[in-house]
Amino acid sequence: MGVMLQTFYWDCPREDGKEFQWWNTIRANIPALAKTGFTSLWLPPAHKAGNISGPSMGYDPYDFYDLGEFDQKGGIPTWFGTRAELEALIREAHEHHLGVIADIVINHNNGADQQEVNPITGQSRWTLFQPRSGKFPRNWEAFHPNMYESWDEMTFGDMPDLSHRNPYVYAELLKLARWLVEELGFDGFRYDFVKGYGSYTIQAFQEYRYLRNGQPVRPYGVAEFWDNARAIENWVDLANFSNSNPVDAFDFPLREMLKALCDQYGFSLCNFATWDTVLRHQPQSTVTFVENHDLRDEGRPIVNDKLLAYSYILTHEGYPCVFWKDYFNYNLALEGTPNGIAALVDAHERYAAGGTSTLFLSDTLYIMQRSGYDSAPGLVYILNNRGDHWNGTWVDTQWRNTTFEPVAWWSKTDLNRPINQSTGADGRGQFFAPPRGYAVYAPITR
Numbered sequence: 001m002g003v004m005l006q007t008f009y010w011d012c013p014r015e016d017g018k019e020f021q022w023w024n025t026i027r028a029n030i031p032a033l034a035k036t037g038f039t040s041l042w043l044p045p046a047h048k049a050g051n052i053s054g055p056s057m058g059y060d061p062y063d064f065y066d067l068g069e070f071d072q073k074g075g076i077p078t079w080f081g082t083r084a085e086l087e088a089l090i091r092e093a094h095e096h097h098l099g100v101i102a103d104i105v106i107n108h109n110n111g112a113d114q115q116e117v118n119p120i121t122g123q124s125r126w127t128l129f130q131p132r133s134g135k136f137p138r139n140w141e142a143f144h145p146n147m148y149e150s151w152d153e154m155t156f157g158d159m160p161d162l163s164h165r166n167p168y169v170y171a172e173l174l175k176l177a178r179w180l181v182e183e184l185g186f187d188g189f190r191y192d193f194v195k196g197y198g199s200y201t202i203q204a205f206q207e208y209r210y211l212r213n214g215q216p217v218r219p220y221g222v223a224e225f226w227d228n229a230r231a232i233e234n235w236v237d238l239a240n241f242s243n244s245n246p247v248d249a250f251d252f253p254l255r256e257m258l259k260a261l262c263d264q265y266g267f268s269l270c271n272f273a274t275w276d277t278v279l280r281h282q283p284q285s286t287v288t289f290v291e292n293h294d295l296r297d298e299g300r301p302i303v304n305d306k307l308l309a310y311s312y313i314l315t316h317e318g319y320p321c322v323f324w325k326d327y328f329n330y331n332l333a334l335e336g337t338p339n340g341i342a343a344l345v346d347a348h349e350r351y352a353a354g355g356t357s358t359l360f361l362s363d364t365l366y367i368m369q370r371s372g373y374d375s376a377p378g379l380v381y382i383l384n385n386r387g388d389h390w391n392g393t394w395v396d397t398q399w400r401n402t403t404f405e406p407v408a409w410w411s412k413t414d415l416n417r418p419i420n421q422s423t424g425a426d427g428r429g430q431f432f433a434p435p436r437g438y439a440v441y442a443p444i445t446r
Contacts, residue, residue, distance in 0.1 A: 001353055001376065002039035002319060003345050004101070009325040010057060010293045012044075013079050016329075019055070023081035027089040029328075034096035036335065036342045037349040040220070041093055042101040042190050042321070044293075046086055048073055048131075050111025055079035057293070058103070059192065060110035060159065063131035064176050067184075070132040073111055090185040099187035101220065102180050104205075106173055107196035108159035109138065116140045120147075127160050136172045138162075154195045164197050174204055181210045181217055188220030191247070195225060199239035206245040221247035222287045222319075229253045229276040236278075236285050248285045248319060251278040255289055258309035261385075262302045268363040269385050283317035283356075291323040307332060307340065307410045308383065311438040314344035315370065315381040317356055339415055343408040344440070351379040351407065351442045359395035367395050367431055380404060380441040382433035387412065392432030400427045404441040411437030 007026045013019040026041065033041075045058025048066035051073045058080075062073055068082035076082070093100050112126035118140045129138040143160040144152040152161050162169050180186045191202055202221065210217040225235045232249050240246040254277040260267050278286045290309040295301055302309060306326060313320040327333045327341055334340025354371030361367075364385045372378030378398075384391040406418040411434030418439045423429035433439040 001349055003037060003314070003348055004040045004042055004287070004319060004321040005033060005038050005327070006042045006289075006292060006321055006323050008044040008057070008293060009323065009329075010296050012324070013055070020077045020079060020081055022079070023085040023089045027085075027092050030089075030092045030096050030098065032335070034098055036333075037345040038098065038322070039349075040099035040101055040187070043086075043089075043103060044080060045103045045105050045192075046078065046080070046184075047105075048078055050109075052111060059105055060108075061105050062109065062111040062129065063133050063135075065133035065135040065179070066131060072132045087184065094185065099220065100185065101188045101190050101222070102184075102186040103190045103192060104177075104180070105192040106162060106164075106176075106201070107193045108156045108161050109143075110159045112160070118143075118145070120145050120150075125160055136176065138169075142166055142169050153197060154193075156193055156196060161196060164201050170201070170204075173201060174208065177205045177208060177219075178210065181219055182212045185212070186219075187217070188222075191221065191223040194223045194235070194239075195227075199235065202239055202247055203243050206243060206247055218245055221245070223247055223249045225249050226252050229278050229281065232278050233282055236282060240285070246285060248287050249278060250292075250321075251286045251288050251318065253277045254279050254286075254313075254318075255291075255295075258290060258312060259302050261312070262305045262309055267385065269366045269383065270361060270363055272366060273358070273361060279316065279318050286318040287321055288313040288316070288318040289321040289323065291326055292321075305412055305436060306330075308436075308438060310341050310344055311381070311383065311408070311410070311440070314341070314348045315352055315379060315440055316368075317370075320348065338406070338408050338417075339410045347379065347408045347440050347442065349376075351376055351440075354378055357398075359397065360393055365391050365393065365433075367393070369397055371398060377443050377445050379407075379443075380431055382431050382439045382441070384411075384433035384435060384437055387436040390414075390432050390434055392430060394428055394430050397423055397427045397429055399423050399429075399443050400425055402429075403444045404429070404431075405444055406439050407442045408440040409434065409438060411435050 048063040049056045050060040050062045068077040114128040115124045127140040148165040257275040333342045335342040353373035353376035359367040366383040370378045404421045414434040
């Protein structure tokens with residue numbers, strides 16, 4: 001089990017009025033997040049960026065070893081703060097038993113100090129990097145095309161792409177991974193834009209035998225491979241072939257299903273059984289999510305009843321990821337109530353374990369059970385897509401002579417507490433959810 005929090009959104013330092021103070025902002029919320037049940041924090045790219053048009057979110061890396069120490073590219077701190085503040089955040093997270101995931105951008109670079117002529121193409125490009133950290137300087141030979149590679153898997157904008165087949169680049173990237181884990185204290189990686197380079201780099205990052213304070217560290221890894229379910233599954237299979245520390249992937253097709261659930265009038269819940277998602281085929285390697293920093297353009301964000309989507313990912317299999325802007329800025333946490341993300345996170349950590357079984361499915365009603373595992377007893381989840389009244393039915397569960405209590409629920413129009421339910425000697429029970437809403441029931445084991 002576990003729940004990840006994406007601790008940023010696009011232009012968050014400016015939008016929240018926390019420019020150069022974002023690390024401190026995250027750190028201040030760590031105790032409450034740990035208490036709620038979050039288990040890991042995905043941080044934005046921590047390195048000094050090219051900052052061509054002013055402070056950036058870090059997806060245009062310039063100096064991988066400048067975390068807010070050197071006066072370059074517009075100032076000393078990154079848009080998020082200083083290295084000291086980042087290290088304090090990581091220490092605070094570890095004290096509260098939260099893992100910290102580094103967003104690592106190793107496909108492209110930006111903000112070079114000088115143009116060079118690539119002798120292979122005869123074209124001039126910004127490829128000479130002389131970072132003030134003194135680490136990982138680059139020239140045209142570090143980028144596509146060079147004597148090691150003539151084909152670039154996929155470009156990102158007009159930024160030059162690192163050539164991972166260059167032994168110098170490959171070795172420097174592994175040094176970077178070691179530094180992030182062993183010296184900075186990161187516990188894993190979110191791999192940005194993995195379509196742009198070979199999966200062998202990720203395998204090397206994942207399988208390296210890291211040592212931190214004399215103890216082995218096995219990093220977590222999740223990849224951004226934005227595509228259909230089959231393509232994502234194929235990439236995961238390739239990346240994890242003979243990989244002793246497998247990498248996960250974000251389920252973009254599932255997110256599109258959840259957007260349809262929330263934003264399409266008359267969406268049939270029967271789609272749950274047929275929609276092609278990574279979760280359906282590879283739940284063990286799937287990170288589920290509702291929003292992220294890239295889904296910010298018009299038409300991309302979910303605009304209606306987003307808690308329905310969160311109720312789905314926080315009751316089903318996969319590793320759910322919550323979006324900072326939803327939790328804090330859009331006030332969907334609703335801490336201290338059973339009606340928001342915080343209650344769903346708590347329910348996930350206490351009850352959502354074991355396999356998933358669909359107990360009932362129609363256009364407007366979906367009921368499933370999680371079978372439970374170890375100390376987590378499992379749950380029953382009901383989703384009602386009718387907007388006019390409560391909806392439910394009799395189902396056959398795995399629990400006999402068991403009383404259930406609602407632990408999380410929400411409705412667009414009715415926040416009344418669902419009543420406790422019981423199953424008979426045959427495991428049969430009746431479960432309901434409020435109008436255009438959900439209910440999560442847990443077996444009473446005390």
